[in-house]
Amino acid sequence: xxxxxxxxxxxxxxxxxxxxxxxxxxxxxxxxxxxxxxxxxxxxxxxxxxxxxxxxxxxxxxxxxxxxxxxxxxxxxxxxxxxxxxxxxxxxxxxxxxxxxxxxxxxxxxxxxxxxxxxxxxxxxxxxxxxxxxxxxxxxxxxxxxxxxxxxxxxxxxxxxxxxxxxxxxxxxxxxxxxxxxxxxxxxxxxxxxxxxxxxxxxxxxxxxxxxxxxxxxxxxxxxxxxxxxxxxxxxxxxxxxxxxxxxxxxxxxxxxxxxxxxxxxxxxxxxxxxxxxxxxxxxxxxxxxxxxxxxxxxxxxxxxxxxxxxxxxxxxxxxxxxxxxxxxxxxxxxxxxxxxxxxxxxxxxxxxxxxxxxxxxxxxxxxxxxxxxxxxxxxxxxxxxxxxxxxxxxxxxxxxxxxxxxxxxxxxxxxxxxxxxxxxxxxxxxxxxxxxxxxxxxxxxxxxxxxxxxxxxxxxxxxxxxxxxxxxxxxxxxxxxxx
Amino acid sequence: xxxxxxxxxxxxxxxxxxxxxxxxxxxxxxxxxxxxxxxxxxxxxxxxxxxxxxxxxxxxxxxxxxxxxxxxxxxxxxxxxxxxxxxxxxxxxxxxxxxxxxxxxxxxxxxxxxxxxxxxxxxxxxxxxxxxxxxxxxxxxxxxxxxxxxxxxxxxxxxxxxxxxxxxxxxxxxxxxxxxxxxxxxxxxxxxxxxxxxxxxxxxxxxxxxxxxxxxxxxxxxxxxxxxxxxxxxxxxxxxxxxxxxxxxxxxxxxxxxxxxxxxxxxxxxxxxxxxxxxxxxxxxxxxxxxxxxxxxxxxxxxxxxxxxxxxxxxxxxxxxxxxxxxxxxxxxxxxxxxxxxxxxxxxxxxxxxxxxxxxxxxxxxxxxxxxxxxxxxxxxxxxxx
Numbered sequence: 001x002x003x004x005x006x007x008x009x010x011x012x013x014x015x016x017x018x019x020x021x022x023x024x025x026x027x028x029x030x031x032x033x034x035x036x037x038x039x040x041x042x043x044x045x046x047x048x049x050x051x052x053x054x055x056x057x058x059x060x061x062x063x064x065x066x067x068x069x070x071x072x073x074x075x076x077x078x079x080x081x082x083x084x085x086x087x088x089x090x091x092x093x094x095x096x097x098x099x100x101x102x103x104x105x106x107x108x109x110x111x112x113x114x115x116x117x118x119x120x121x122x123x124x125x126x127x128x129x130x131x132x133x134x135x136x137x138x139x140x141x142x143x144x145x146x147x148x149x150x151x152x153x154x155x156x157x158x159x160x161x162x163x164x165x166x167x168x169x170x171x172x173x174x175x176x177x178x179x180x181x182x183x184x185x186x187x188x189x190x191x192x193x194x195x196x197x198x199x200x201x202x203x204x205x206x207x208x209x210x211x212x213x214x215x216x217x218x219x220x221x222x223x224x225x226x227x228x229x230x231x232x233x234x235x236x237x238x239x240x241x242x243x244x245x246x247x248x249x250x251x252x253x254x255x256x257x258x259x260x261x262x263x264x265x266x267x268x269x270x271x272x273x274x275x276x277x278x279x280x281x282x283x284x285x286x287x288x289x290x291x292x293x294x295x296x297x298x299x300x301x302x303x304x305x306x307x308x309x310x311x312x313x314x315x316x317x318x319x320x321x322x323x324x325x326x327x328x329x330x331x332x333x334x335x336x337x338x339x340x341x342x343x344x345x346x347x348x349x350x351x352x353x354x355x356x357x358x359x360x361x362x363x364x365x366x367x368x369x370x371x372x373x374x375x376x377x378x379x380x381x382x383x384x385x386x387x388x389x390x391x392x393x394x395x396x397x398x399x400x401x402x403x404x405x406x407x408x409x410x411x412x413x414x415x416x417x418x419x420x421x422x423x424x425x426x427x428x429x430x431x432x433x434x435x436x437x438x439x440x441x442x443x444x445x446x447x448x449x450x451x452x453x454x455x456x457x458x459x460x461x462x463x464x465x466x467x468x469x470x471x472x473x474x475x476x477x478x479x480x481x482x483x484x
Numbered sequence: 485x486x487x488x489x490x491x492x493x494x495x496x497x498x499x500x501x502x503x504x505x506x507x508x509x510x511x512x513x514x515x516x517x518x519x520x521x522x523x524x525x526x527x528x529x530x531x532x533x534x535x536x537x538x539x540x541x542x543x544x545x546x547x548x549x550x551x552x553x554x555x556x557x558x559x560x561x562x563x564x565x566x567x568x569x570x571x572x573x574x575x576x577x578x579x580x581x582x583x584x585x586x587x588x589x590x591x592x593x594x595x596x597x598x599x600x601x602x603x604x605x606x607x608x609x610x611x612x613x614x615x616x617x618x619x620x621x622x623x624x625x626x627x628x629x630x631x632x633x634x635x636x637x638x639x640x641x642x643x644x645x646x647x648x649x650x651x652x653x654x655x656x657x658x659x660x661x662x663x664x665x666x667x668x669x670x671x672x673x674x675x676x677x678x679x680x681x682x683x684x685x686x687x688x689x690x691x692x693x694x695x696x697x698x699x700x701x702x703x704x705x706x707x708x709x710x711x712x713x714x715x716x717x718x719x720x721x722x723x724x725x726x727x728x729x730x731x732x733x734x735x736x737x738x739x740x741x742x743x744x745x746x747x748x749x750x751x752x753x754x755x756x757x758x759x760x761x762x763x764x765x766x767x768x769x770x771x772x773x774x775x776x777x778x779x780x781x782x783x784x785x786x787x788x789x790x791x792x793x794x795x796x797x798x799x800x801x802x803x804x805x806x807x808x809x810x811x812x813x814x815x816x817x818x819x820x821x822x823x824x825x826x827x828x829x830x831x832x833x834x835x836x837x838x839x840x841x842x843x844x845x846x847x848x849x850x851x852x853x854x855x856x857x858x859x860x861x862x863x864x865x866x867x868x869x870x
Contacts, residue, residue, distance in 0.1 A: 006636040190487035197494060454490040463497035470502070474622050474641040 001046040003257045024188050033153050040160035051125040062135040063155045066142040085143040096132045104332030127166045131159050138173050154180050163261035169272040169292040179267050194454050196263030201466040203256025208469040211250035217242035225394040236401035243388045244381050245423040256433045271434040277427040280372035282346040297326050320344035339387040509639040514647035538624035546573040549592050551585050552604030554578035555734040558670040559809035566817045574666030581614040582711040587625045603731045607753050608701035612708040674799040683787045683794045690800040692865050695743050706752040712759050723767050730816050735775035737801035738783045738851050743862050754841050761837040775829045778847035
């Protein structure tokens with residue numbers, strides 16, 4: 001079920017919220033959690049019920065492995081506990097590897113050793129990348145004795161909680177489990193519902209009205225690039241910028257909807273985006289883009305690889321490996337591998353620049369920040385072209401045209417310039433959801449007027465945003481991050 | 485402001501706007517639904533053809549259906565006397581491909597027990613490059629739409645609001661219906677263009693825009709085998725379920741066939757016919773008529789540039805008029821093949837396909853020789869397109 005579907009908005013959401021409030025009023029924690037688990041499994045099964053046993057099996061196995069580790073840790077049998085951890089991680093990676101990477105592997109082997117082998121045509125179970133990684137973190141932290149014991153029901157809710165199940169934010173058990181056992185979980189909170197509904201409305205608007213509009217500009221360019229050379233640089237840049245905007249509004253819109261929904265159920269999810277295109281460097285970009293994934297990559301890949309503890313050169317290699325794996329996490333394809341590598345090298349250049357070039361004098365900081373922002377944005381656009389393209393040839397087709405700077409490439413007037421400009425102004429100047437809905441002051445030039453307050457104008461404004469988005473739901477498209 | 489007040493204002497504003505939009509749609513009735521049972525055959529709607537037709541099929545009491553593209557949607561009259569006792573509905577969709585046609589067929593057979601299906605085929609329906617168009621994905625033909633989502637798409641969407649206002653505008657102006665029992669009003673579509681620009685201009689505009697430069701409908705790569713397989717499934721289903729099925733290849737003007745040859749797809753077109761004749765061999769109870777056989781009708785004279793007369797049988801080279809559609813019905817719905825003094829259409833089968841195709845190649849050569857000026861005009865247009 002999609003958040004931007006009629007079934008979700010007009011049937012699933014009202015019913016699940018109303019019964020959840022009744023459960024809260026009963027004061028029965030087990031009942032309330034069970035209801036949310038039931039809703040989440042129903043939500044997951046709506047897409048394809050045949051994969052429901054898979055997620056349930058994964059949950060039961062991981063929960064029991066964690067329980068075994070806890071017992072072994074208690075008995076001071078750390079070696080056995082480590083073996084269980086290795087088995088658990090391997091099992092999760094095998095599951096992910098089979099469903100996500102088997103066809104990619106077979107396809108490449110066929111190419112290398114030139115043997116005939118039909119692909120398995122495996123359908124990727126929805127959200128497998130998200131729930132697998134979430135459970136690996138749980139196993140690792142259990143081994144490190146950083147997890148408090150709790151029951152199966154809470155664990156199921158942690159993995160399946162529907163607002164974050166399909167495409168994140170990738171939550172950590174440390175921020176979820178305490179909320180499920182908190183007294184606030186059983187207290188109906190009108191402020192949370194008001195705020196949650198408003199964040200959800202903003203996310204829905206960003207997805208349906210803004211992202212889907214840019215999809216209409218980006219898709220034809222990327223589709224054409226697969227079959228024939230693009231006519232000129234204007235078309236290539238239109239496609240590249242449109243996709244850059246589409247992806248941000250699509251994924252940050254989805255994250256807002258997830259955060260808003262969770263808040264309606266009294267659960268606070270971490271914000272996932274902090275105006276990433278305002279970043280003045282690639283390092284800063286990764287602190288602002290898909291923040292929960294960056295956190296995961298840092299804590300569970302970069303640091304275990306040695307992080308910055310094993311010398312400068314090794315640190316740079318660790319950065320590239322982490323980004324390469326981050327690319328592969330998004331999908332089984334050479335475009336994702338190259339995208340990950342591009343970002344890895346961008347980060348290496350950024351680190352080298354920081355260590356080799358002395359800090360900018362104070363009076364030049366504004367200029368340097370502006371130049372940094374422009375350069376970072378352009379570098380990101382090139383990487384998104386690779387990320388979005390059907391294959392490497394299509395990516396090279398678009399990039400070749402983007403870097404052609406001869407005057408004949410710019411004879412065609414830039415169509416859709418107003419909407420592209422509006423999109424760019426939004427990402428550079430407007431406050432993000434985090435700024436609108438948190439109590440922090442919004443930085444200039446747009447001031448505190450944009451902060452959400454539960455007043456009449458906000459109620460009408462966010463209601464209008466929802467209604468407008470509903471009118472466009474009929475032609476809404478799937479969320480981009482569903483495929484990962 | 486108290487939080488509960490905020491929540492109430494938010495929800496009430498939202499619900500009120502939704503109720504207003506749905507009420508507008510129910511009042512304006514842009515898809516021509518919910519008309520009384522006695523009047524169910526005068527569906528008069530103003531847009532969203534696929535959405536409307538899917539509803540009509542579901543709600544109407546039809547037992548005969550016409551499937552096809554815009555050619556049969558404009559040319560075949562479902563209210564003609566020849567349908568006899570049958571209550572026919574024209575379910576053809578403009579700008580469609582065969583996947584859509586097949587989905588319409590599935591919708592019909594899921595919901596009705598049809599006695600007769602008339603399938604009007606066009607070569608362009610079998611182009612792989614032709615994607616699903618119009619409001620197909622919004623309609624009930626698309627089986628991914630549940631009843632709930634269909635309701636909201638039909639009554640609470642940007643399209644429903646736009647079409648409601650258009651319906652209100654049309655009814656205030658007292659304009660004639662755009663569709664009547666599924667058949668598109670050809671006069672409303674073409675007469676104004678012919679009066680303003682002239683028949684000659686319309687003919688060559690069609691040749692240029694709809695054929696020469698339309699690689700989506702007429703690609704060089706030929707027709708889609710997978711869509712032929714879908715056609716086979718359709719024929720098999722009708723055969724198994726004892727549903728009478730009549731297939732015909734819609735007539736197009738000879739000038740358009742000449743253009744096929746000039747742009748290099750004429751032999752693909754003939755191979756496609758050969759594939760169709762193979763189907764008739766497996767299912768002999770399903771006749772396949774070919775109306776692109778260089779009869780006097782499709783070879784009708786194209787008015788010159790200076791002439792202000794319009795053609796008798798065609799709107800332009802691609803779309804035939806109901807007058808020709810009636811002759812088709814006469815040929816396919818009567819037991820003796822119609823009382824035609826002039827030959828029109830041939831039944832394709834394994835025995836005659838080679839001779840038919842040879843005859844058509846020869847007739848096209850003759851047509852080219854006789855109409856050198858038209859041929860040169862087409863060649864000039866092809867050059868211009870490059």
